[in-house]
Amino acid sequence: MAFPTHRPRRLRRTEPLRRMVRETQLSVNDLIMPLFIVPGSEMSNPISSMPGIAQLSVDRAVEECRQIRDLGIPGVILFGIPDHKDALGSDAYADDGIIQRALAALKEAVPGLLLLTDVCFCEYTDHGHCGIVKAQDVDNDATLDILAKEAVSHARAGADIVAPSDMMDGRVGVIRQALDAEGFPHVPILAYAAKFASGFYGPFREAAESTPQFGDRRSYQMDPANGNEALREVALDIEEGADMVMVKPALPYLDIIRRVRQRFDVPVAAYHVSGEYAMLKAAALNGWLDEERVMLEALTGIKRAGADLILTYYAKDAARLLGRT
Numbered sequence: 001m002a003f004p005t006h007r008p009r010r011l012r013r014t015e016p017l018r019r020m021v022r023e024t025q026l027s028v029n030d031l032i033m034p035l036f037i038v039p040g041s042e043m044s045n046p047i048s049s050m051p052g053i054a055q056l057s058v059d060r061a062v063e064e065c066r067q068i069r070d071l072g073i074p075g076v077i078l079f080g081i082p083d084h085k086d087a088l089g090s091d092a093y094a095d096d097g098i099i100q101r102a103l104a105a106l107k108e109a110v111p112g113l114l115l116l117t118d119v120c121f122c123e124y125t126d127h128g129h130c131g132i133v134k135a136q137d138v139d140n141d142a143t144l145d146i147l148a149k150e151a152v153s154h155a156r157a158g159a160d161i162v163a164p165s166d167m168m169d170g171r172v173g174v175i176r177q178a179l180d181a182e183g184f185p186h187v188p189i190l191a192y193a194a195k196f197a198s199g200f201y202g203p204f205r206e207a208a209e210s211t212p213q214f215g216d217r218r219s220y221q222m223d224p225a226n227g228n229e230a231l232r233e234v235a236l237d238i239e240e241g242a243d244m245v246m247v248k249p250a251l252p253y254l255d256i257i258r259r260v261r262q263r264f265d266v267p268v269a270a271y272h273v274s275g276e277y278a279m280l281k282a283a284a285l286n287g288w289l290d291e292e293r294v295m296l297e298a299l300t301g302i303k304r305a306g307a308d309l310i311l312t313y314y315a316k317d318a319a320r321l322l323g324r325t
């Protein structure tokens, strides 16, 4: 029973027909906007490899977050770039650290916007690695203590959700325990569970000033060649108490998003990372791609693969477009 009985084009003839049978609906509710916070005031430092994105001081971040909330985007994820970096990344868990100050200001000025924080050390350490370095490698177990301190400090300052991105073994468990012990049993953990050692983080490292000063992150982030291992990482994080899990980057890893979605029953997030944004921007600025179209196509593809949430630098642009359709 094929052609001419079946003619798939029948359901594509007009926009109302296409709308009626559309399988994937991208929504503003799916989007989270990443923000880079720097000390000082009235600062908006453009990031050259991410046109349209800037490092913002807290006062500017407040204005930005009002716009983000007014566009209907449910939340932002904050990355801090401190004045002072040291071997332990101590600004990351200081009560008056850059993220803690941003959280306090945003909680007060922009109620109703979810504040997520990236729990990691690479933006705070002078060597640019994601934890305590011993013998030219990140010491897993020593790093767990300070990760737990960082997560609790974020929760105390007003974080609604903490998102550990360091890829240390056992981090979700120690963070859950520490949050519970310190009076934050209600704060969810969004684990960057399958985070790959990716070249697509390049522009982020300019934005967060977090390029490793020696070596690379391959002893803790995952090998891009591995899919089964991603499922084991996700399983461990859920066992340790992750409420939601993330796959990162997004477009080169749609198969992983799909497999995680099919295997596990927790919300799945995908991070459409800095390099993915930069590629589309660069092509659009050259007039080689229609930016609005490819942005929505990329985000729809990530959602169709199985992501419930998408962290993307295009969140505001996408929200504006979705509001119009």
Ligand code: PBG
Residues within 6 Å of the ligand: 118, 119, 120, 121, 122, 123, 165, 166, 200, 201, 202, 203, 204, 205, 217, 272, 273, 274, 275
């Ligand atoms: C680590 C972290 C990174 C990103 C998010 N959290 C960078 C890294 O692992 O080197 C990258 C996000 C992006 O590229 O947009 N704190």
